[in-house]
Amino acid sequence: MSTIKDITSIEAWNDHVSSLPASTLLIVSFHAPWAAPCAQMATVLKTLASEYPVTEPLSTSWVSIDAEELSDISETYNVTAVPFLVLSRNGQVLETVSGSSAVKVRNAIEIHANKSAQSGTEASEKTPAAANGAATAEGQAGDVVPQDPEKQKEELFRRLGDLVKAAPVMLFMKGTPS
Numbered sequence: 001m002s003t004i005k006d007i008t009s010i011e012a013w014n015d016h017v018s019s020l021p022a023s024t025l026l027i028v029s030f031h032a033p034w035a036a037p038c039a040q041m042a043t044v045l046k047t048l049a050s051e052y053p054v055t056e057p058l059s060t061s062w063v064s065i066d067a068e069e070l071s072d073i074s075e076t077y078n079v080t081a082v083p084f085l086v087l088s089r090n091g092q093v094l095e096t097v098s099g100s101s102a103v104k105v106r107n108a109i110e111i112h113a114n115k116s117a118q119s120g121t122e123a124s125e126k127t128p129a130a131a132n133g134a135a136t137a138e139g140q141a142g143d144v145v146p147q148d149p150e151k152q153k154e155e156l157f158r159r160l161g162d163l164v165k166a167a168p169v170m171l172f173m174k175g176t177p178s
Contacts, residue, residue: 002049004029004042004062013065013073021057022090025113030067030074030084037100040167041083044102048109060113087112102166 007013020026029045031038042064049062067074067082077086077093085097085105095108164170 002052002054002060002062004045004049004064007063007065007070007073010070010072013063013070016061016063017091020061024058024089025060025094025109026086026088027060027062027109028077028086028088029062029064030077030079030082030086031064032067032082035082038083041085041100041102041105044105045085048106052113060109 005016007016017026027045027049029041031042045062045064049060052060065073067079067084077084077096081098083098083100085108087094087096087108089112094112097104097108
């Protein structure tokens, strides 16, 4: 189970980044203590981090940085609002997510973590995407095998149940987005 490391100085940041293998996905969360969406995103990231096991070599590394205290690092990644998430590997920024959309954050992390998992670990290991209900069944020719509709329905209800339990207050709005 991975955990999120708080980075409190530029030296700690440089030490952490230099200690990572080139294949490690670095997930950097920029936050501000006064911003309520950052507290919500911290909870989301803590939950996501717990889904990724600590491996050798390290497949993911999770860090949290106060965007105002370490403004030099924030400027390096063009952080203009918080929460702001940066996904990088081997010094290259793969994707950034600005705002508090848990869905966007989860999707971005799963996409990039699975790329490293496919190239760096055995295919027989269960990835977090599979644990979260993503269809990963493949045929022998590499074609995607459709799931049983009953299983899809059960999975949908399980995911909806998890969503409803994710926060103490949930607002559902009916209508068309416009």
